[in-house]
Amino acid sequence: MHQLLTDQPGSKMLLLGNEAIVRGALEAGLAIAAAYPGTPSSEIGNNLFQITQDPSARLYFEFSTNEKVAMEVASAASAAGLRSLTCLKHVGLNVASDVLMTLAYVGTRGGMVIVNADDPSMHSSQNEQDNRYYARLAGLPMLEPTSPQEAKDMVIHAFELSEYLELPVLVRTTTRTSHVRGPVVLGKLPDSKKTSGRFEKDPGRWVPVPAVARIRHKVLLERMQKAEEKAGTSGFNITTGSGATGIISSGVAACYAADAISELDCGNQVKFLRLGMTHPHSEAMFLDFLEGLEQVLVVEELEPFIEDSLKATAQANGIDVQVLGKKSGHLPRLYEFDPLQVKTALARVLKTDIQEPEKPDLSSLPPLPMRPPSLCKGCPHRETYMAAKEALKQLGMEENAIYPTDIGCYTLGLLPPIQMADYLLCMGSSVGTSAGFSAGTDQKIVSFIGDSTFFHSGISSLANAVHNRHRFCLVILDNSTTAMTGHQPNPGIEFTPPGYDHPRIPIEQVVRGCGVKVVEKINPYRKKEAVEVFKSVLARDELCVVIAEAPCVLYIKKVGGKK
Amino acid sequence: MKSMRILFTGVGGQGTLLASRLLGEAAMAQGMEVKISEVHGMAQRGGVVESTVMLGGIESPIISEGQANIMVSFEPLETLRALNRCNRDTAIITNITPVIPFTVKLGQSEYPDISQWMDFVSTQFKMVYAFDAESLAREAGTSKAVNIVLLGTLIGTGRVPISADIIENTIREKVKPGFVDANLKAFELGLQQA
Incomplete structure (x- = not known):
């Protein structure tokens, strides 16, 4: 039996972020999934594929010829009322973006989750585009886990949110959340699930000719309003600590921020918001968070996505708070972060010093031969x-x-x-x-x-x-x-x-x-x-x-x- | 417990991920908080493969410069490359059998003199275990068990609060049946190096 089909609710397994995503989807009653492989998302498809070898899983999965096809397969399954999923790497979403933009208009019926894996620092990719902008571009909700446990929980929630909003929900990981392994408490696998759907014709919804599309765009904006209300009460947005300095962070960067706060022992000076739902943000929640703050450090990898939203919120509401992050030079727009970088930025904001262990003198080391990956022996x-x-x-x-x-x-x-x-x-x-x-x-x-x-x-x-x-x-x-x-x-x-x-x-x-x-x-x-x-x-x-x-x-x- | 950052480094195909996974599974079995990061994808084609095991509630999955408490290296050139992640108090456990990169084979660069540079490592760091793990692995029955030999030495140092018994149980549970005996032997030989 595949390890992710283990039916022991409450037991703990050491799962890769990508495996936890699969387990979450199984617990949520996933019926149809399709994907084209791409690092760092590949283990999701691999595991789903292996799981279909077990008929008791009652799961349909296919390796589609590309991401666009895979997203179309998942979209139609959702339109027929089934829970569906597709997963892809960040550049894969470029290929599927033609589907995504209009899928947001026609919407979904069965819960549909799109797992998108970004690759800051380009460990296995040709660029490091920040796909949070796709959530904004298409007008779709996005969730970002910080650990395998949260990845599993979020995927389950994402199916429910998708059915509530009748929109696909993006779950965004990065290499460091996809390929991190941590303990995950297993939930219950469903006793029964819907694996055969029925498509109800409704051309006024599913066929976005211009007259229909004009109506559906309006519907989308209304749903994003509901999504913003959900963001305001989401249990994945967690605030801890208090003080005149704020930190907002998401994804693996929130792990670095949490460790920095604990190592600098500054929990009594810093109010920390871990943002799990990164699109849309709740303006009401941002305003509540900004209450009493003099400065906020936004700790996010790649683009100033949250930073810009926060500035816009502060500006529109006449709040005088200093928003620090990329544009202030505290953190870079290039590449993934590392923990010390975040700790250094926080120490700078708090005007404290970091105690660092004594480093060895490595200046005499010779230039070391590189070890780039290469074609295998016999390739x-x-x-x-x-x-x-x-x-x-x-x-x-x-x-x-x-x-x-x-x-x-x-x-x-x-x-x-x-x-x-x-x-x-x-x-x-x-x-x-x-x-x-x-x-x-x-x-x-x-x-x-x-x-x-x-x-x-x-x-x-x-x-x-x-x-x-x-x-x-x-x-x-x-x-x-x-x-x-x-x-x-x-x-x-x-x-x-x-x-x-x-x-x-x-x-x-x-x-x-x-x-x-x-x-x-x-x-x-x-x-x-x-x-x-x-x-x-x-x-x-x-x-x-x-x-x-x-x-x-x-x-x-x-x-x-x-x- | 005190939190701890352990860095594993090696070359694609050396079993870095299995070693960190076994340590992580054992830590979880012992009720510790654990997080592991792994490298998948392109680097596995003969490139540098790193993994980390974080114990005691550290949330960050990767290790910054100077922050490793322990480094376990499967290959001496990779030991030198990762020294910047260590500080004077970092315990270093390293194999000394080179895996020559193709850039050296092609004459584009020179492989450093390992005995000279291992001496250097011993002068810069307080706790260094450098030995030929590959010959011990062969003695155990497979040269591929370098990872398990080094895992044995890691446990043998007593720097990680995980017992040898739990690791041995994890090996029995998680390693393919045909390799269990050789791996247990390799683990034992590694333990004795500490």
């Missing part, structure tokens, strides 16, 4: 890269070649000795940007995309490339899995995880179906043949696709090489 991607490089060299094209790349393990082809990753924006961008380079330069273009990323967002760009006569060589690195995020399946896989009986869509058929005329397959481990194939296609001045087929070595170890 087929390396073989493909080296074969393409060799072919370009033999053709005398290496100097003039550019390599648009994509998101996956193979982005590590950036590093020496391969150095074949020149331009990257987002999932699927290798194909679209190759088209731009093809139109705008005379350089030889060889681009790389993985199998899962190709299904995620490479197909429509490939159709575009055919239709608009772009000339480049696209190499599809087909390792039969989504390797980087922990080996999730995708529609093209030949090697399936146990119990995974889904129709397969061979990549070659998709590529030919898009109208690509020159399509070759290689086995990257057969080096001579691979180089010859590359030489033949690279000599052509037209769109070519090379599919390099060889399963991920780690994945094969895991599933035992079963076709």
